[in-house]
Amino acid sequence: MSILDKFTAVHALKSGLAHTGVDPTTVVFERIISATEGVVEGRSTILAGTNNYLGLTFDPDCIAAGIDAMRSYGTGTTGSRMANGSYSAHGELEAELADFFQVDNAMVFSTGYAANLGVLTALLGKGDIVLLDSDAHASLYDGCRMSGADIFRFKHNDVQSLERRLGRLQDRAGRCLIVVEGLYSVLGDSAPLAEMVKVKERFGASLLVDEAHSLGVLGERGCGVAEQQGVLDKVDFIVGTFSKSLGAMGGFCASKHDALKLFRYISRPFMFTASPSPAVVATTRQALQRLRTKPELKETLWANAKRLYKGLEELGFELGPEVGPVVAVRCRDRESALSDWNTLLTAGVYVNMMLPPATPGGASFLRCSVSAAHSTDQIDTIIKEFAKLRSG
Amino acid sequence: MDNSTEVVAHKLAEILTDYLENNWVGSSPDTPTITAQTNMVTGLQLDSFQVMEFMLEVEDHFDIAVDLESLAEIQTINDLALVVITVQSS
Structure with a gap:
């Protein structure tokens, strides 16, 4: 028995994620272009999982x-x-x-x-x-x-x-x-x-x-x-x-x-x-x-949040109970969460993956956070890429 | 196990069975049979969130409040029954 034995389970979890080819803990943003856009693996990526609600990081x-x-x-x-x-x-x-x-x-x-x-x-x-x-x-x-x-x-x-x-x-x-x-x-x-x-x-x-x-x-x-x-x-x-x-x-x-x-x-x-x-x-x-x-920042944030929530709701996704800047999309299971998260990232949309036990009800979610700095086009692109998950 | 522990453990097994019927995510399609000796962590592989969810049901049923620290030592339904009885009598 060693003090390092406890890391065996962590290593197994990490290896399991690596085996699936999807590991949200290792995402690297090679460049940050704006409050809502970065570069991941050379691809321009919309940032929809940063909690940058008012988009002030580049103010x-x-x-x-x-x-x-x-x-x-x-x-x-x-x-x-x-x-x-x-x-x-x-x-x-x-x-x-x-x-x-x-x-x-x-x-x-x-x-x-x-x-x-x-x-x-x-x-x-x-x-x-x-x-x-x-x-x-x-x-x-x-x-x-x-x-x-x-x-x-x-x-x-x-x-x-x-x-x-x-x-x-x-x-x-x-x-x-x-x-x-x-x-x-x-x-x-x-x-x-x-x-x-x-x-x-x-x-x-x-x-x-x-x-x-x-x-x-x-x-x-x-x-x-x-x-x-x-x-x-x-x-x-x-x-x-x-x-x-x-x-x-x-x-x-x-x-x-x-x-x-x-x-x-x-x-x-x-x-x-x-x-x-x-x-x-x-x-x-x-x-x-x-x-x-600048109260208009909050107004823009809410307009974006409503647009994303409505768009995803119309696609038939099961969402969190309230319209707001945090839009949580419930996944069928852990495997589909991993797969969908990876598909979105490859398509240039970064969201958060939330897996049990750190989630309510032991469910898996793809969590989007909306920003006042998101353009309407960016919100629509996020919706479009989620739509592909439905049809894929 | 004395009578009171047995009665409480039986009730806890019922509550856990109900909970699992709504929340079972195990690999087998059927929820397992719960006994006083059932280990909630290793036997059922409930995660910490599920154990705490179940505990909220237990607290409401017995009208007690179980301190979070007391949960750390609980493994089996029988362990939990002993905690419930202790809290009820304190």
């Missing part, structure tokens, strides 16, 4: 802000904010995020994953309770597990299931944090936050919402699902990432609770990670500004 002002910051402040911060100090732009980004979410407090992390780990491990400890949506992202699971809190799951987006479990906690409900996503990353369905807020208030619990996939996508100002459902001010902690709609890298937490100011003294993923680089902070700030001042 000229974002690029200029990044270059300017790099020239002014250098390539990296070379240390954590607690040990090496903050750059003024870190605090300015936090102030802008707090203003955006209309709360008093915000905190920036180096990645979205670190944000969830950092917030949950600071907020929760032994004796606390988490009620976690069963489809929640791995970073939320990991943060909850690392916190030492007691973790109970409730059925995905099922308010009654949540309510029943809160009821079973009796007088411990006040020490309970409900953890959900705003928009779920695989199927693109959104949480019933307005109903969840009512339940959490009745039991005296708290609510954390991960708006990673809904920032810039939903809500009048683009704050996410909580804003869309009119409960932004009722959510205790909002977490999210800069790596999707904002086209950068990093994560954040925004909260009405002043305790968030103290998280930076106990949150190990914050304390022991190098702070976000000047260029990343600068492009994030510029992208947030874009999000706030």
Whole structure:
């Protein structure tokens, strides 16, 4: 028995994928031409699996802000904010995020994953309770597990299931944090936050919402699902990432609770990670500004999303339950998912392949993410290539 | 196995059988027969997601909440029955 034995199963899985000739984990983009086009194996490829919802990765002002910051402040911060100090732009980004979410407090992390780990491990400890949506992202699971809190799951987006479990906690409900996503990353369905807020208030619990996939996508100002459902001010902690709609890298937490100011003294993923680089902070700030001042980006995104959803629906594909920028196409089985994904890539359309056990209901999906930067022609090409899967 | 464990294990086998009838993805066309000794991971090859889905059904049936950490040690239906009884009595 060796500590390396556990890799035997991983190796078998990897070899199995290699044997099929289809391995989504080894895709290399040789060039990135624009927010929605790259080159894979020498072929021009439409990027429909990048979560680049607002298409800001090539925004000229974002690029200029990044270059300017790099020239002014250098390539990296070379240390954590607690040990090496903050750059003024870190605090300015936090102030802008707090203003955006209309709360008093915000905190920036180096990645979205670190944000969830950092917030949950600071907020929760032994004796606390988490009620976690069963489809929640791995970073939320990991943060909850690392916190030492007691973790109970409730059925995905099922308010009654949540309510029943809160009821079973009796007088411990006040020490309970409900953890959900705003928009779920695989199927693109959104949480019933307005109903969840009512339940959490009745039991005296708290609510954390991960708006990673809904920032810039939903809500009048683009704050996410909580804003869309009119409960932004009722959510205790909002977490999210800069790596999707904002086209950068990093994560954040925004909260009405002043305790968030103290998280930076106990949150190990914050304390022991190098702070976000000047260029990343600068492009994030510029992208947030874009999000706030160009609502037409969101409108274009939704027009594209509706066009793709309708097109695939008319072809008879089984799709996720809601029209939105995440369009999940259910496959017959794992083998057909592998085959169809490869056919699409060869035809110049890159989407995500989602296989069990990381998927709801143990199903296999081809997951498209739509961008405001997609042209109508690109959306139609994606639909056309999916149509060939039907006829092939 | 005492009587109460046997009764709970029997009920769990029923719940799992119902769950598998709707969710069976094994290679054989028929869902397997579930007993107290059935190993959910190695015997049925349920993945972690399916085990947790099944657990949500169990929690609702017995009106209990089972901590995620408690699931790590559960292999057989009988193991699960013992956890259910422990949680019910705590």
